[in-house]
Amino acid sequence: MFIGIVGARKYKDKQSVIDFVKELAADSVIITGSCRGPCRWAGTEAKARGLRTIIFSPDLENVHGKFEVAQRYYENNRRLVQACDILHAFISKEGGFTGGTRFEVEYALQIGTEVGLHWEGSIRQSVCQHTFPFIHSGKRLFTAWQRFFVETFA
Numbered sequence: 001m002f003i004g005i006v007g008a009r010k011y012k013d014k015q016s017v018i019d020f021v022k023e024l025a026a027d028s029v030i031i032t033g034s035c036r037g038p039c040r041w042a043g044t045e046a047k048a049r050g051l052r053t054i055i056f057s058p059d060l061e062n063v064h065g066k067f068e069v070a071q072r073y074y075e076n077n078r079r080l081v082q083a084c085d086i087l088h089a090f091i092s093k094e095g096g097f098t099g100g101t102r103f104e105v106e107y108a109l110q111i112g113t114e115v116g117l118h119w120e121g122s123i124r125q126s127v128c129q130h131t132f133p134f135i136h137s138g139k140r141l142f143t144a145w146q147r148f149f150v151e152t153f154a
Contacts, residue, residue, distance in 0.1 A: 007038025
């Protein structure tokens with residue numbers, strides 16, 4: 001199984017990411033990014049376990065501005081998510097559910113990829129539906145749904 005592992009750079013619980021990777025089956029293929037935090041921790045632990053590991057990094061050659069850097073990162077995020085059978089996202093207390101991690105989760109849901117959310121210092125939550133009916137109609141509803149889970153299970 002191709003398991004994507006992503007997360008917020010502000011996520012601080014390194015041990016929870018390492019423990020998660022240790023729980024995975026020996027034939028798992030880990031797909032992650034090159035950013036600091038959960039992505040690097042997952043990649044390092046997966047390699048230490050001898051798991052096949054695929055690291056996605058954006059192509060930043062010939063970049064001419066900040067907008068183009070962001071665009072390359074989002075392209076990289078899409079490719080990473082498309083390569084996964086399931087995506088696990090580690091969400092920080094400090095930074096919340098924002099930026100590239102949020103983009104990856106929303107994109108995974110759009111294309112029908114199962115998502116596991118790991119809230120820092122809290123519970124694991126699976127989003128097993130292939131798609132939410134409201135995911136295409138606006139991100140505000142997704143935020144409200146996500147807030148429901150946080151308030152209900154926190």
